Amino acid sequence: MLLKRELHNPIAFVLHPLAYGKIAILLSFYPLAYEIRVLLAIPLHGKLTRFLNKFELQGDEILKAFIFDMDGVIIDSEPIHFDIDVKTMNFFGVTISPHELDEFVGMTNPEMWKILKQKFNISHSVSEIIEYQLSLKIELIRSTEIGPINGIYELILELKKLNILLGIASSSPIKFINEVLLKFKILEYFDCIVSGEEVAKGKPEPDVYLEAAKLLGVDPSECIVLEDSKNGIQSAKSAGMKCFGFINQNSGNQDLSKADIIVNSIRGIKVTDL
Numbered sequence: 298m299l300l301k302r303e304l305h306n307p308i309a310f311v312l313h314p315l316a317y318g319k320i321a322i323l324l325s326f327y328p329l330a331y332e333i334r335v336l337l338a339i340p341l342h343g344k345l346t347r348f349l350n351k352f353e354l355q356g357d358e359i360l361k362a363f364i365f366d367m368d369g370v371i372i373d374s375e376p377i378h379f380d381i382d383v384k385t386m387n388f389f390g391v392t393i394s395p396h397e398l399d400e401f402v403g404m405t406n407p408e409m410w411k412i413l414k415q416k417f418n419i420s421h422s423v424s425e426i427i428e429y430q431l432s433l434k435i436e437l438i439r440s441t442e443i444g445p446i447n448g449i450y451e452l453i454l455e456l457k458k459l460n461i462l463l464g465i466a467s468s469s470p471i472k473f474i475n476e477v478l479l480k481f482k483i484l485e486y487f488d489c490i491v492s493g494e495e496v497a498k499g500k501p502e503p504d505v506y507l508e509a510a511k512l513l514g515v516d517p518s519e520c521i522v523l524e525d526s527k528n529g530i531q532s533a534k535s536a537g538m539k540c541f542g543f544i545n546q547n548s549g550n551q552d553l554s555k556a557d558i559i560v561n562s563i564r565g566i567k568v569t570d571l
Contacts, residue, residue: 403528
């Protein structure tokens with residue numbers, strides 16, 4: 298579990314003496330740019346400052362944090378997982394097709410392998426299976442030319458320019474998460490990282506997202522999530538968060554209907570949508 302908090306609030310510093318006056322500066326966000334508008338206005342007290350410092354969702358809800366799933370969202374890794382998991386099953390004497398693993402997308406390794414071990418009567422322990430599987434995945438990540446999903450880097454920069462806290466809430470082991478973020482050179486952008494293996498229950502339970510919100514110091518209602526799986530969306534919604542559902546064809550047959558907004562590409566995500 299990783300937590301990094303760097304709080305900068307230059308807007309509040311500038312606006313504090315103006316918030317009670319007759320002139321207010323309203324910063325409106327546009328992709329990769331700010332527009333400064335000077336408005337003659339009646340005193341708005343703290344309400345204006347609050348609006349400028351935090352992105353407004355609806356009513357009293359405000360966006361303070363954006364939490365990413367990792368697999369199938371930041372990295373198109375589900376094909377890797379399917380391939381390695383099939384090879385792992387073969388290594389332990391079981392033949393299985395990638396399609397039979399669709400239902401496990403978004404779940405943690407211990408939870409998935411516990412079910413598969415019981416279903417196929419595998420004699421080895423869950424920890425032995427995971428050790429073999431994880432070694433193959435890390436070796437593949439290190440040796441393969443692969444980059445972030447198209448649009449992810451730009452979305453991260455867009456959110457950072459808004460001073461929105463960023464988190465990762467992934468079902469993958471923390472070792473694998475770090476390998477991916479380091480390879481993509483984006484580890485430094487995230488204020489917290491939580492693995493589903495570090496909480497009591499993984500997705501579709503809300504634990505991993507609630508833990509991320511706790512580490513970020515925000516209320517779940519102030520978070521937006523980006524997910525690509527049925528289990529992940531259920532987890533986010535159960536945590537009381539709003540959620541983008543990203544249609545990734547490589548993530549298998551996923552029901553994203555519970556997402557607040559469904560997008561076909563990361564570049565189609567606009568923070569003003571929620």
